[in-house]
Amino acid sequence: MFADSARVPATAPSLPxxxxxxxxxxxxxxxAASSLPWLGQMTPGELFxxxxxxxxxxxxxxxAHYSWAPRVSIAVLIGCGLGLAGAVTQQILGNPLASPTTLxxxxxxxFGVTIATLFVPGLLAFSPDLAAVAGGLxxxxxxxxxxxxxxxxPVTVILAGLVITFFLGAMNMAFLLLKGEWLGNLFIWGxxxxxxxxxxxxxxxxxRVLILAVAMLMLMRPLAxxxxxxxxxxxxxxxxxxxxxxxxxxxxxxxxxxxxxxxxVAFVGLAAPVLARLLGAxxxxxxxxxxxxxxGGLLLLADTLAHWATTLGNGSIVPTGTTTALIGxxxxxxxxxxxxxxxxxPGADSSPAGFMPTRKPTLxxxxxxxxxxxxxxxxxxxxxxxxxxxxxxxxxxxxxxWVWRGPRLMAAILAGMALGMAGTLxxxxxxxxxxxxxxxxxxxxxxxxxxxxxxxxxxIGRGGQLVGATAGAAAxxxxxxxLARRHRFAGNQLLLGGLALYVFMDAGLRxxxxxxxxxxxxxxxWMYGSTxxxxxxxxxxxxxxxxxxGALLSLVIRPLTLLPLGDxxxxxxxLPVARARLLLLLMTSVLTAxxxxxxxxxxxxGLIAPHxxxxxxxxxxxRQLVVAALAGGLLLAIADYLxxxxxxxxxxxxxxxxxxxxxxxxxxGLSRHGRx
Amino acid sequence: MxxxxxxxxLAVRLGDTAILHNVSLAFQExxxxxxxxxxxSGKSTLLKTLARQISxxxxxxxxxxxxxxxxxxxxxxxxxxxxxxxxxxxxxxTVRELVALGRYPWRGPLGRYTAGDxxxxxxxxxxxxxxxxAGRAVDTLSGGERQRAWIAMLLAQQxxxxxxxxxxxxxxxxHQVETLRLVHRLAExxxxxxxxxxxxxxxxxxxxxxxxxxxAGQVVADGxxxxxxxxxxxxxxxxxxxxxMERAPGQWVSYVH
Numbered sequence: 001m002f003a004d005s006a007r008v009p010a011t012a013p014s015l016p017x018x019x020x021x022x023x024x025x026x027x028x029x030x031x032a033a034s035s036l037p038w039l040g041q042m043t044p045g046e047l048f049x050x051x052x053x054x055x056x057x058x059x060x061x062x063x064a065h066y067s068w069a070p071r072v073s074i075a076v077l078i079g080c081g082l083g084l085a086g087a088v089t090q091q092i093l094g095n096p097l098a099s100p101t102t103l104x105x106x107x108x109x110x111f112g113v114t115i116a117t118l119f120v121p122g123l124l125a126f127s128p129d130l131a132a133v134a135g136g137l138x139x140x141x142x143x144x145x146x147x148x149x150x151x152x153x154p155v156t157v158i159l160a161g162l163v164i165t166f167f168l169g170a171m172n173m174a175f176l177l178l179k180g181e182w183l184g185n186l187f188i189w190g191x192x193x194x195x196x197x198x199x200x201x202x203x204x205x206x207x208r209v210l211i212l213a214v215a216m217l218m219l220m221r222p223l224a225x226x227x228x229x230x231x232x233x234x235x236x237x238x239x240x241x242x243x244x245x246x247x248x249x250x251x252x253x254x255x256x257x258x259x260x261x262x263x264x265v266a267f268v269g270l271a272a273p274v275l276a277r278l279l280g281a282x283x284x285x286x287x288x289x290x291x292x293x294x295x296g297g298l299l300l301l302a303d304t305l306a307h308w309a310t311t312l313g314n315g316s317i318v319p320t321g322t323t324t325a326l327i328g329x330x331x332x333x334x335x336x337x338x339x340x341x342x343x344x345x346p347g348a349d350s351s352p353a354g355f356m357p358t359r360k361p362t363l364x365x366x367x368x369x370x371x372x373x374x375x376x377x378x379x380x381x382x383x384x385x386x387x388x389x390x391x392x393x394x395x396x397x398x399x400x401x402w403v404w405r406g407p408r409l410m411a412a413i414l415a416g417m418a419l420g421m422a423g424t425l426x427x428x429x430x431x432x433x434x435x436x437x438x439x440x441x442x443x444x445x446x447x448x449x450x451x452x453x454x455x456x457x458x459x460i461g462r463g464g465q466l467v468g469a470t471a472g473a474a475a476x477x478x479x480x481x482x483l484a485r486r487h488r489f490a491g492n493q494l495l496l497g498g499l500a501l502y503v504f505m506d507a508g509l510r511x512x513x514x515x516x517x518x519x520x521x522x523x524x525x526w527m528y529g530s531t532x533x534x535x536x537x538x539x540x541x542x543x544x545x546x547x548x549x550g551a552l553l554s555l556v557i558r559p560l561t562l563l564p565l566g567d568x569x570x571x572x573x574x575l576p577v578a579r580a581r582l583l584l585l586l587m588t589s590v591l592t593a594x595x596x597x598x599x600x601x602x603x604x605x606g607l608i609a610p611h612x613x614x615x616x617x618x619x620x621x622x623r624q625l626v627v628a629a630l631a632g633g634l635l636l637a638i639a640d641y642l643x644x645x646x647x648x649x650x651x652x653x654x655x656x657x658x659x660x661x662x663x664x665x666x667x668x669g670l671s672r673h674g675r676x
Numbered sequence: 677m678x679x680x681x682x683x684x685x686l687a688v689r690l691g692d693t694a695i696l697h698n699v700s701l702a703f704q705e706x707x708x709x710x711x712x713x714x715x716x717s718g719k720s721t722l723l724k725t726l727a728r729q730i731s732x733x734x735x736x737x738x739x740x741x742x743x744x745x746x747x748x749x750x751x752x753x754x755x756x757x758x759x760x761x762x763x764x765x766x767x768x769x770t771v772r773e774l775v776a777l778g779r780y781p782w783r784g785p786l787g788r789y790t791a792g793d794x795x796x797x798x799x800x801x802x803x804x805x806x807x808x809x810a811g812r813a814v815d816t817l818s819g820g821e822r823q824r825a826w827i828a829m830l831l832a833q834q835x836x837x838x839x840x841x842x843x844x845x846x847x848x849x850x851h852q853v854e855t856l857r858l859v860h861r862l863a864e865x866x867x868x869x870x871x872x873x874x875x876x877x878x879x880x881x882x883x884x885x886x887x888x889x890x891x892a893g894q895v896v897a898d899g900x901x902x903x904x905x906x907x908x909x910x911x912x913x914x915x916x917x918x919x920x921m922e923r924a925p926g927q928w929v930s931y932v933h
Binding site: 220222231232234235236237239282283 | 727728729748749750751752753754756757758759760763764766767768769773774777778780781783784785786833
């Protein structure tokens with residue numbers, strides 16, 4: 001009666017055998033590595049018995065009972081909890097990038113504890129997790145408030161989460177820079193340390209994790225419906241927004257409870273579900289189960305590595321968060337090779353909620369931005385606080401003030417322009433509103449080189465740093481190109497690759513930060529964009545570079561208009577797709593490297609400026625490029641001026657201020673957009 | 677007996693644009709109705725409103741004589757099933773797993789699937805001729821089979837009404853006819869109320885009891901195929917000069933001049 005396309009008898013796909021085998025192997029290795037240092041002193045049986053008892057007159061046995069066993073237990077517990085939370089998050093949002101880390105929950109928790117440490121230390125003594133839970137809820141509350149009207153559309157939620165992560169991270173940094181003496185401790189905590197000396201934390205954590213896990217499992221069936229997309233899920237009677245919201249809250253509680261106890265254990269919640277899916281967990285039930293098991297094994301392995309590194313590293317503490325990042329990076333890269341179909345995940349809306357304000361004339365908008373920029377330059381050159389009061393520098397004296405105020409201002413503006421253009425290029429190229437130099441890890445590559453330079457203690461001067469950072473950005477981009485070539489530079493794969501690079505950078509940074517001291521605060525200053533380090537020749541070099549690249553960009557406007565139509569459409573119109581993407585990526589990397597050296601990797605001007613251009617009514621590529629460049633320049637010019645005067649005679653890094661100002665703007669824009 | 681759906685002075689606005697205004701219609705139980713109209717005439721919007729995917733800005737829809745807003749989400753899903761125009765990729769779900777999701781409105785988040793549920797699922801798979809594909813991943817099926825898998829899910833849902841948004845627009849002629857014949861047969865066997873958005877007038881006239889045409893958000897024609905398949909009326913619906921031939925009773929051919 002029916003026409004059947006395939007006559008092949010089909011059997012139900014079964015769970016591939018490699019999944020249990022690989023996970024068992026992971027656990028075996030982790031357990032073996034963890035117990036290895038003890039086996040010289042105790043038999044395996046005795047060591048196993050350490051989980052519930054100890055022999056009083058045998059010191060290693062006591063040590064194992066109160067240090068090793070609780071540490072193993074808590075690592076497994078947290079890993080399982082975060083793995084489950086990550087799998088649930090990915091199902092809620094239908095997005096392989098989703099995890100407690102990318103939703104801003106962990107940054108929120110960290111922020112909460114930072115505030116509590118600096119201002120109400122008594123609260124921490126009273127209850128260590130209250131502050132973290134409040135921070136996590138604040139972060140997710142912001143995300144939910146911003147995306148409520150859009151029915152938690154997956155792309156928007158991740159976007160809001162990432163912006164909030166950056167924003168809260170920047171706030172964190174601002175406080176830490178102003179109160180540097182707290183730095184070391186907070187960073188060790190912030191980087192996730194699982195060191196235990198009794199069973200109390202584990203016994204406190206156990207019931208909470210169990211209750212939250214059961215609650216998550218009870219939501220399993222409605223969550224499975226989300227796979228059919230919003231329309232079908234609600235047609236089947238699931239209250240989509242409610243299910244998503246409820247499950248998100250559970251994820252927040254799970255992450256905050258963990259963060260408050262041991263700090264940020266980043267990327268387990270991302271890596272575990274990715275690995276489980278990669279190894280063949282197919283249905284929701286399988287994914288939840290295997291993500292949980294994988295998370296436990298992963299964190300145990302990571303924690304063991306951290307413990308070993310600490311032992312080898314002469315007592316300087318290596319936090320577990322660092323090693324999770326080191327393990328998480330490669331897994332995300334593996335995912336890049338393995339995950340098909342990330343272009344359109346089930347349940348994901350095919351198009352991101354677009355900013356589609358009415359078009360406005362480019363000349364008008366560009367003119368206004370230009371005028372604002374000139375005004376900012378004039379104010380920045382002329383009006384500044386002195387030792388006693390604010391005063392105007394007359395134009396005739398500007399040539400004297402130039403040395404102090406000129407180069408840094410110029411560098412800031414140019415870096416902003418470069419980031420604005422690079423961001424527009426990336427967003428257009430990937431058709432992804434989350435694409436930006438910051439999020440693709442190109443800035444991260446540059447930063448990683450800087451971290452290594454600081455770690456090795458080499459003093460090669462500003463010029464050497466410039467070269468090194470450029471090389472880092474280019475290497476990051478090269479790696480990205482190699483990885484993404486298989487997918488012909490498709491959008492989500494690029495983002496995943498970038499995320500993996502960012503993970504590596506993050507690991508290095510945490511390592512440096514955990515050591516505290518002057519090295520850390522120097523690095524922090526650079527990370528958050530200290531324009532006062534820029535000299536005049538550097539600024540002029542930057543000018544030449546940005547002008548040259550800007551001119552080149554006029555050549556790629558049309559290919560850039562074609563690419564978002566999809567590879568097949570673009571190539572059928574005669575565009576050599578892969579080569580065009582390569583060229584665009586190269587230009588992007590040079591622009592990004594130039595900007596990163598000046599302003600640090602975290603300003604997220606490259607994310608905001610293109611959005612700003614769209615909100616200002618510039619929908620076509622050329623117009624968006626021009627306006628985004630101007631907006632980026634203006635943003636950093638203002639940030640640079642404020643950085644100079646706000647805490648005069650001290651200075652704040654202007655990248656930090658740009659992140660704060662830009663983050664506020666972006667959140668406002670997102671919520672306004674939702675109201676349409 | 678009240679009509680299954682009663683639409684009373686319905687208006688829908690999206691932003692500043694009025695998509696539907698002043699639509700009043702009644703859909704009888706057991707009737708197969710086609711919604712016709714050119715692109716942008718509001719037929720999909722009407723269907724989505726009936727499926728509660730969009731809430732009306734004015735007017736009321738009555739389900740069995742009661743306001744349909746009062747019904748709970750799952751209770752509504754036990755009465756009305758909706759198939760969106762572009763069902764998403766299903767990420768490795770097998771046909772049977774997809775169809776089993778249709779039992780959600782009846783069992784909820786925690787209720788156990790009984791043997792009766794399994795029978796209904798198997799029955800739905802059998803009725804749509806997918807038995808041999810039950811273990812295959814939906815994503816690996818051809819377009820027509822995938823469409824049937826989704827319809828099987830709606831059948832497992834055991835609703836009294838199916839709302840189908842252009843179920844055949846991506847299929848070739850053979851699969852188009854097969855799908856509509858399936859819908860028609862199921863509607864008869866299970867006495868379902870079916871409202872289906874279609875582009876092909878001839879197929880609509882062949883397989884549906886009633887044709888409703890929309891234009892610029894208003895009902896411009898409503899009647900049996902016999903009444904609607906008239907060159908004058910078709911011309912007023914589509915705004916193109918058209919002619920109609922009746923080749924045999926119940927089989928019309930329309931053409932463009």
